[in-house]
Amino acid sequence: MAKYKVEVDVEQCTGCGACNASCPESFEMKDVDGMPKASVKTPDIDDMGCCMDAAQVCPVNCIHIIELESGKKLI
Ligand code: SF4
Numbered sequence: 001m002a003k004y005k006v007e008v009d010v011e012q013c014t015g016c017g018a019c020n021a022s023c024p025e026s027f028e029m030k031d032v033d034g035m036p037k038a039s040v041k042t043p044d045i046d047d048m049g050c051c052m053d054a055a056q057v058c059p060v061n062c063i064h065i066i067e068l069e070s071g072k073k074l075i
Contacts, residue, residue, distance in 0.1 A: 001068060001069075002044035002045055002046055002068060003045065003046045003067065003068060003069070004044070004045050004046070004048060004051070004065055004066065004067055004068060004074075005043055005044055005045075005065070005066045005068055006026065006040045006042075006043050006045060006051050006055075006063070006064070006065050007040065007043065007063070007064045007065075007066070008027075008037070008038045008039065008040055008062060008063055008064075009062040009063075009064065010032065010037050010038075010062075011062075012060050012061075012062035013037045013038050013060070013062050014059070014060055015029065015035055015036035015037055015038070016059060017029055017036065017038075018054075018057045018058060018059065019038050019054035019055070019057065019058055019063060020038060022050060022053050022054045022057045023049070023050035023051060023053060023054035025041070025049065025050065026040060026041055026042065026045075026049060026050060026051050026054065027039070027040060027041065027054055028041055038063070044068075048065070051063075051065060052065060052074070052075065055075045056075070061075075063075070
């Protein structure tokens with residue numbers, strides 16, 4: 001079982017691209033109904049890598065990281 005789950009609240013995402021710029025190995029931009037939206041390449045991960053950095057630069061705080069074992073939302 002992976003240690004963390006990374007999620008983007010697509011409804012809140014403004015498509016600014018900051019997460020992709022900060023952490024391109026984990027975040028990509030996709031076209032959703034004509035709007036750019038962030039997408040997590042691999043949601044279930046063992047190594048946080050730069051995902052926390054990306055979550056912290058998101059201007060609308062719509063990237064969430066959950067510790068799976070405890071269910072705790074880290075951000
Ligand atoms: S930084 Fe936040 S608002 Fe900007 S594209 Fe990424 S998830 Fe969306």
